[in-house]
Amino acid sequence: MIEIEAGGIASTVQDLGRTGHYHIGMPPSGAMDRYAHTVANYLVGNDTDAATVEMTYQGITATFRDDAVIAITGADMSPSLNGDPIDTWETVAVDAGDELELAFATEGARAYLAVAGGIDVPEVMDSRSTYTLVGIGGHEGRGLEEGDRLPIGDAPAERRELVGTRIDDEDVPDYANEDTVRIVLGLTSYRLTEEAKETLCESEWTVSSEADRVGYRLEGPDLEFEEREQPFGAGTDPSNVVDLGYPIGSIQVPQQPIVLMQDAVTGGGYATVGTVISADRGLLAQRQTHKSVSFESVDVDEAIDARRDQNARLEAIRADIEGEN
């Protein structure tokens, strides 16, 4: 069991999310940076879908009530155990009574804490992911607070043998400098002028202070819409369309772009003009407020290749970890 002493800014239990309920308005939720979440799990011998603690900008302070094997990945929040710094992207042993403390993120926005056996909160609709808007999943459907106790799933004693494992430096993302996310233009991009599509892909955007698990609002130049007589049912603003489904990662343009993330609103009446590819959504989730982001337009096959590459890289990391032990 882990006892939370300070919950940080926005820390929630997340796995890979819940699927099959988008049509009733239920977003998947799940880890915003799937790569970091998965590597953390692999480092402690878990499967990719075990639940981790996702921490935003500032991590948790917590005491372990049992011996445990942990790994922290993602944003660098200078973690320490009983006051001594510990490495990230590395398997670490924890003894009962140890206090783990994370500070503010120096690079990246989200860190992941995996524990051998996984965070063992009850499943809601086959997932342990927290969706705070309606208060389901994770720990009581909300962010972690002082006094919360997180149960840890059973893990075989051999997991201790993983302690000291770390992944190759080249597999650790450089959150400070990776500022380009790839997108596939489309959806209702016919609403934008050709110039506006170019502006979208050629401008430097800034992550606004409204950037959370629902969406990332970006700031930059205005985008012009094609003129048209608004179709029946759409509403009067040029940015309005007849309400439609929003893909995860889709970029909508009420005025300035908003990229929808894991707790997305599932549909609505703003024109959507493209979608961040699945392999790069985690990178966007690691961009801090006030940092720059650029979009690079790719075609669908490049997007699929990027997804395959990321999965192959994760599989190689898993094989390495298993091979070393």
Add this chain to the structure above:
Amino acid sequence: MATERITPVDLPEPRYEYGADDHVFVELAEEMSFTANFKAMAITQQVAERDIDGVVENCPANASYMLRIDPEIIHPDDLIAELKEIESEIDLENYEWETRIIDVPVLFEDPWTHETLMEFRERHQDPDGTDLEYSAELNGFDGVESFIDAFVGAPHLVTMVGFVPGLPWCFQMVPRNQQLEVPKYVEPRTDTPSRAVGFGGAFSVIYPVQGAGGYQLYGRTPIEVLDTEQTLPDFRDSMVFPNPGDILNYRRIDREEYDAIREEVKAGTYEYNYGEVRFSPEEFFESPAEYNERLMEVVE
């Protein structure tokens, strides 16, 4: 009015679009119509029946639909080819479905939405009126009462569920020339009471939870559309009550009835008043007013 019929719309060629590597979005029409919505429902139902490997989410919407896929199982282009085949085989004339006619009591001009809409007046087109006064005038009614009469005068079909869990988008079941239409707020509100009944574009909605919103606010229903604890009897199988294809009949109630229903909901005993019926678009198009009346007979 009773003799007026609805003419099916000729839809354009659908737009097939990639939502990056893992979504396919299909826009059946830019404008809203029953034809576009029935087609979205018929196609997504066919997709569900075919149980296509690699399709992980299947979401019908008002005049479009969206599928989420695992592209390592099915390439978007292969899926699009199959969707085109389904599209060419859909026979909307004979498409029918089992639906529920659901009684939705509404307290119009309630104190809670009134407080909210007054609070956000500076974000509204008409800062000096109420949302109902604005909507009534815009749609050519002589006052709020006659506008509400029109709003409850014919049932509303659930054409999409989403935004947040359980929110139904509903399209009133009348010919185009009787459809109400209003803009959304100039600037979205940061707050809306839960269970608020709103209207934007050509759609009525029920907000499941408190939160942001941009639709005109007309009233509040005492019943829930989302029950995450699943304690109410009608939510045993799902947290969400309305489904696409359901038909909502908004019914005007007074404060006394509102409070009484609220007590039942809080006690966990409230049961939705609804009846089941097979919906025929053809018969509906032929004589909407008369067909609606027959539909309403299944609710006491």
